[in-house]
Every structure is written in structure tokens, then in C-alpha cells.
Amino acid sequence: MKTKFILVLFLAISTIGFSQKEAAKALKAANKNVKSGNLDAAADALNAAESQIDGAEAKLKAQFYYLKAQVLSGTAGESVEKMEGAANAYVKAMKIEKEAGSSKYTADASQKLQTLRQALVEGAIKDQNAKNYKNASEKLYVSYKTNKQDTIYLYYAAGNAVNGKDYDTALKYYNELKTIGFSGVATEFVATNKETGEVEPFDSKQTRDLIVKSGTHIKPEERVTDSKKGEIAKNIALIYITQGKDEEAMKAIEDAKVENPNDTSLLQAEADVFYKLGNLEKYKEIMEQIVANDPENPDLLYNLGVSASRLGDNDQALDYYKKTLELKPDYTAAQINVAALILGKEKAIVDEMNNLGTSSKDYKRYDVLKQKREDVYRSAVPYLEGALKSNPDNVEAVRTLMNIFYQLDDPKADEMKNKLKALEGGN
Numbered sequence: 512m513k514t515k516f517i518l519v520l521f522l523a524i525s526t527i528g529f530s531q532k533e534a535a536k537a538l539k540a541a542n543k544n545v546k547s548g549n550l551d552a553a554a555d556a557l558n559a560a561e562s563q564i565d566g567a568e569a570k571l572k573a574q575f576y577y578l579k580a581q582v583l584s585g586t587a588g589e590s591v592e593k594m595e596g597a598a599n600a601y602v603k604a605m606k607i608e609k610e611a612g613s614s615k616y617t618a619d620a621s622q623k624l625q626t627l628r629q630a631l632v633e634g635a636i637k638d639q640n641a642k643n644y645k646n647a648s649e650k651l652y653v654s655y656k657t658n659k660q661d662t663i664y665l666y667y668a669a670g671n672a673v674n675g676k677d678y679d680t681a682l683k684y685y686n687e688l689k690t691i692g693f694s695g696v697a698t699e700f701v702a703t704n705k706e707t708g709e710v711e712p713f714d715s716k717q718t719r720d721l722i723v724k725s726g727t728h729i730k731p732e733e734r735v736t737d738s739k740k741g742e743i744a745k746n747i748a749l750i751y752i753t754q755g756k757d758e759e760a761m762k763a764i765e766d767a768k769v770e771n772p773n774d775t776s777l778l779q780a781e782a783d784v785f786y787k788l789g790n791l792e793k794y795k796e797i798m799e800q801i802v803a804n805d806p807e808n809p810d811l812l813y814n815l816g817v818s819a820s821r822l823g824d825n826d827q828a829l830d831y832y833k834k835t836l837e838l839k840p841d842y843t844a845a846q847i848n849v850a851a852l853i854l855g856k857e858k859a860i861v862d863e864m865n866n867l868g869t870s871s872k873d874y875k876r877y878d879v880l881k882q883k884r885e886d887v888y889r890s891a892v893p894y895l896e897g898a899l900k901s902n903p904d905n906v907e908a909v910r911t912l913m914n915i916f917y918q919l920d921d922p923k924a925d926e927m928k929n930k931l932k933a934l935e936g937g938n
Contacts, residue, residue, distance in 0.1 A: 534563040534571055541578045550585045557582060569611035576604035577616040584627055589634075591649045598627055598657040628654045632664070635671070644675030652684065662693050666739065669746070678750045685747050695739030702728035708902040740767060741776025748784045760784055775801055775811060779818055786822045798827075809839040816848065825852050846898040847908065853891040854911075860884045888915045906934050 537560035544553035557579055564575045580600035587593035601624040605617045631650040638647035651668035655661055669684035699712045700719040705727060713719035716733075723731045744767035751760035764781045771777055782797040798815060805811050816831030829852050835845040864880045867873040892915060898908045909931045916924035 531563070531567050531571065534560045534567050534575075537563075538571060538574050538578065541582075542574070545578055545581050545585075550582050553578065554582050554586070569607055570613065570615065573604045573607040573611070573613070573616050576600045576607065577620055580604065580620065580623065584623070589646075591646065591653060594627065594631055594650070595653045595656070598624060598631075598653060601627070602657060624657065628657055635667070639671060639674075642674075644671045645677060647671040648675060648677065648680065648684075659691075662688070662691060663695065663697075666693060666695060666743075669743075673746060673750070678753055682747065682750050685743050685750075688743055689747075693739070693743070695736060697736050699734050699736055701732050701734055703730040704728055707904060738771075738774070738776065740771065741774055741778075741780045743767075744777055745780030745783055748780065749787065752784065752787050757788060760788075773804070775804065779815070783818060783822060786824075807838060809835045809842055809845075812838070813842065813845050816845065820848070820852070825855070828852060841897070841901045843898050843901040843905070846894045846901070847905075850891040850894040850898070850908075850911070853887060853894070856887050857884055860887065885919060888919055891915065904934055906931065909934060 537556045541553045541556035541560070544550070544556060557575065560575060564572055567575070577600070580597045583593045583597035583600060587597060601620045604620050605624075608614055608617050631654045635647040635650040635654070638644070638650065648668045648671035651664045651671065655664040655668060665684055665688055669681050669688065672678075672681035672684060700714075700716045701710050701712050702719055702723050703710050710730075710732075711728070713722065719728075719731055722728050744764055747763040748760040751757070751763060761784065764777065764784055767777050768774070768781070778797055778801050782794050782801070785791075785793040785797065798819075801815060802812065812831050812835040816828045816835065819825075819831060820828035829849060832845045832849045832852070835842050836849070839845075860880050860883055864877055864884075867877050867880075892912065895908050895912050895915075898905055899912070902908075909927055913924055913927035913931055916922075916927060
């Protein structure tokens with residue numbers, strides 16, 4: 512029995528040795544084909560080695576996954592599945608070397624993985640701009656999974672899933688964000704664009720400082736972003752409402768408030784949910800509580816105005832914007848939004864004018880409506896002019912004023928026309 516056992520063991524060792532030699536040979540062929548760009552041949556060689564790789568030594572395993580990653584990445588095209596496979600293979604190659612105490616492929620695999628993740632993010636941005644939200648969400652989620660420290664990509668993946676109306680996936684991602692305690696609070700390095708007047712963020716202090724030195728930007732500052740926990744809780748709740756799960760929606764808000772009972776964004780989210788549920792009394796009660804907590808905060812009042820407008824309560828939005836301007840008269844965004852709400856009243860007037868007949872009564876009504884429309888225009892003008900004082904290069908404000916002045920036969924129309932031409936490069 513002992514002799515037979517030794518023979519079997521000897522045969523097993525011989526088989527392993529043979530398998531490793533075959534695997535090494537296949538990997539050598541794969542490596543050669545990767546370097547020459549013949550990725551199909553490289554893939555065939557890797558397929559030949561794959562069945563033998565589990566029992567191979569660490570250095571062959573690391574090489575296998577390193578080469579597999581390059582083949583998958585090089586043939587991925589728009590395949591998110593292949594991109595994810597490539598990323599996972601790079602990660603696995605580095606993990607094998609770390610456990611084995613070696614580093615032959617680690618540095619290059621790490622660099623290639625970073626390049627791949629950057630390509631995923633850039634592809635996601637293109638998909639998002641093209642409104643291909645499903646692809647954008649998938650790419651961002653893969654980028655997150657390959658480096659779970661970059662939690663912001665999970666947040667963006669969830670947002671794209673919402674935009675694509677893939678609510679089940681969005682809910683999964685948002686719950687994962689809750690589980691890992693994501694807040695989204697971060698320090699941003701910003702500077703003001705001299706040409707547009709807009710405050711723009713940069714990826715690092717060094718980049719921001721270089722841009723400021725170039726002369727295109729001024730006022731370098733650091734700012735801390737707001738917590739996104741309230742937004743996440745709100746989105747979870749709104750998804751539940753979309754799915755007809757009102758109780759789960761309110762529980763999501765209540766759970767979030769346990770940790771941050773006085774968080775303004777959570778209170779606002781709760782108010783939004785009550786609005787969606789048709790409980791306007793509770794909605795107004797919470798909104799009043801928010802303002803009472805910090806009545807002198809123009810940014811808070813402005814955000815409440817945006818929220819009210821988004822929920823269709825334009826009268827409340829207008830009130831918040833005007834209170835914002837009382838505290839900060841040069842708040843450009845509030846001025847623009849007030850003008851937009853005022854001009855929004857024009858549509859109903861124009862619709863009625865277009866539906867009038869040709870009777871004497873209709874002509875008289877037309878004159879009344881015409882005057883009413885002009886009053887709307889005149890009401891919006893001070894806010895648009897105020898916005899231009901704060902930001903003289905606001906193209907849309909200039910264009911809107913030009914159109915209004917033409918409607919009112921105001922000679923300022925030509926002034927705005929010339930200004931618009933200058934801003935648009937003479938076109």
C-alpha cells in the first residue's frame with residue numbers, strides 16, 4: 512500500500528510540474544501577442560492556460576491576471592462588463608503579488624487600473640451628457656467597486672440610475688451609501704472665473720493656484736461642501752413614493768433624522784415628501800420651522816425658494832427669493848429666478864390673447880391683456896438689471912432684457928443688442 516501511495520504522489524507531482532510548464536508556455540505566448548497587439552491570439556493563449564492556473568505558483572498567477580486585464584481592456588470597446596473584468600483582473604494580480612511578497616507587475620497594474628478607471632469616469636460623463644444614464648451609472652459603479660475609497664462615484668452612479676428611472680438600482684446604491692456612512696462633505700478649492708464671474712471648483716489646491724497665477728481666475732478660496740445625507744434620504748423616500756410605498760418613504764426620513772435631527776437638508780427632504788403626499792399643511796409647517804431655525808441665512812432662503820419652485824409652489828418660491836434679496840440684494844441667482852417666475856406669468860396672458868375673437872368686446876379685452884403683459888415685463892426688468900450689475904456678462908439676462916425692451920419699444924433694446932453681440936463675439 513505504501514509503495515502504491517508513493518507512486519500516486521509522484522505521478523501527481525509530475526502532473527503539476529507539467530501543468531505549470533504548459534501554463535508558463537501559454538503565458539509566454541500571450542505576453543508576446545499582447546506586446547505585438549495581437550489581442551485575439553493573446554486571448555486564445557490565456558484560455559489555454561486558464562484551466563491550469565489555479566494550481567500554478569504565484570508569479571504565474573499574477574502574470575495571468577495581469578495579461579488577462581490587458582486583453583479585456585484592449586478589446587472592451589463600450590462593454591462595461593469587459594471593463595469591469597479588466598479592473599478586477601488588475602486588482603487580483605496586485606493582490607496575489609502582495610500576498611506572495613513580490614511586485615513584478617504591481618506598479619504597472621496599478622497605473623493601468625487608474626487609467627482604466629479614468630476612462631470609465633470620462634465615458635460616464637459622455638453617457639450622462641448624451642442622456643444614456645444606464646451606461647453612465649454602470650461605469651461609475653464599476654469605478655467605485657475597483658476602489659471603494661472613491662465613494663463619490665457610488666453617489667453619482669445612484670444619481671444617474673435615478674435619471675434613467677432605474678429606481679431599483681438607485682435604491683440599492685443609495686442604501687449602500689447609507690450603510691457606509693457617506694456624507695459627501697469635502698473641501699473644495701475654488702476660484703472665480705474673471706470672464707464669466709462664476710465660481711469654479713478645481714481638483715486640487717495646486718491646480719487652483721496655477722490657474723489663478725495664469726490670470727484667468729481670481730479670489731482663490733476653500734469651501735466645505737454641504738452634507739448629502741439629506742438629499743440621499745430624500746431620494747430614497749421619493750423612490751419609495753414612486754413605488755407606492757409611502758410608509759417606507761417616511762421611515763427613511765425618520766431614520767435619517769435620528770442621527771441628525773436638526774439637519775436642514777433632512778427637514779427640507781421631509782417637507783418635500785409631505786408635499787408629494789399631498790399633505791400641504793405639514794409641508795408648510797416644516798418649511799416654517801426651517802426658516803425659523805436660521806432666518807438670516809440668504810443661502811437657506813434661496814434653497815428653499817428653489818425647492819418650492821421645483822414642487823410647483825411658485826408663490827412661496829417668489830416670497831423666499833424676495834426675502835433672500837432683502838438680506839443680500841446682489842444675490843444674482845435669486846434675481847434671475849425672480850425674473851423667471853414673473854415672466855412665467857406671460858404664458859397664460861398670451862394664451863388668452865390668442866384665443867380672443869374679433870368682437871368689440873374681444874378687442875377691448877385684448878388691450879387689457881396687452882397692458883397686463885407689459886406690466887409683467889416691467890416687473891421683471893429691475894431684477895434682470897440687478898443681475899447684470901452683479902454679473903455684467905450674463906448672456907441670458909442680456910438677451911432677455913433685449914427682447915423685453917423691444918416688446919416695450921424701449922430704446923434700451925439697441926443697447927442690449929450691442930452688448931449681446933459683444934458678449935457673443937460679434938455674431
